Amino acid sequence: MVMKPKDIFITHLKKSISISESDEILVRTYFIERELKKKEILLFAGKESCHMQFIAKGSLRAYYLDEDAKEHIVQFGIEEWWVNDLYSYLTKTPATQYIQALEDSIILQIHRDKLNELYDLVPAIERFFRLKFEKAYVAFQNRTINSMSKTAEERYEEFRTKYRAIEQRVPQYMVASYLGITPEFLSAIRKKTI
Structure with missing residues (x-):
């Protein structure tokens, strides 16, 4: 049986936090499902990243272009991963990265303002994202050190x-x-x- 994107997301959440049935219903209403075609750009460099994106199906990549227009891939994302230009999202500045679908994909996204509302309504969601941000920071630091050593x-x-x-x-x-x-x-x- 194929799980629906929001069911995949709720299962993903429950691996890290406990939420009640009523909170689960609320969370489902806040996340919007979006389908992407292969090669479709989800985020353009120069645009502010205002959404958190969960990959329910497919794969994406985040990359930037150097001054010679050469691509440098920063991140890949597959099912049950999050993909974003996190610096842009957190600082509310223009993105330096592009995010592109590598396959036909389905993501669930939530706007920063809606996520802040959800933090107040379902405190466990704030804990979930704190854990995700910590994990992202550790992965970034590990990748930086590995690339140098x-x-x-x-x-x-x-x-x-x-x-x-x-x-x-x-x-x-x-x-x-x-x-x-x-x-x-x-x-x-x-x-x-x-």
């Missing part, structure tokens, strides 16, 4: 171990971009490890 081979091996489901769903040139290496160098690494 580990070789490309070590970073690729860690990526393969942690994100096997992503590696099998995205093109290798995107994995290379995420790792900060060229597709050719990734190909050479893969030949050594396979």
Whole structure:
């Protein structure tokens, strides 16, 4: 049986917090379902990120363009992950990243103002997002340290171990971009490890 997007979301919430049935009904009304086609842009650089986005189905990527218009992937997201330009969202400044669907996808989103309302109505939701923000900060710090201290081979091996489901769903040139290496160098690494 295929779960509906909001059922997937509620199951995801309940892995971290307890909410009553009445709170669950309220939460369902605050999150809006949105379908994205493959390659559709959810967030454009220069626009403020005003929504939190939960991936119920599909996959997305967050990336930025450097001064030479070269793409650098910052984040991948698959089912039950959150994707955002969190800096833009938290500081209410223009995004530096684009967020794009890599497959036909379904997300659930909530506007910052509605989320703040929901914090007051369902305090457990505030705790949920505090835990998510803490986890995002730890992941960001870990990725930063790894990019400075580990070789490309070590970073690729860690990526393969942690994100096997992503590696099998995205093109290798995107994995290379995420790792900060060229597709050719990734190909050479893969030949050594396979």
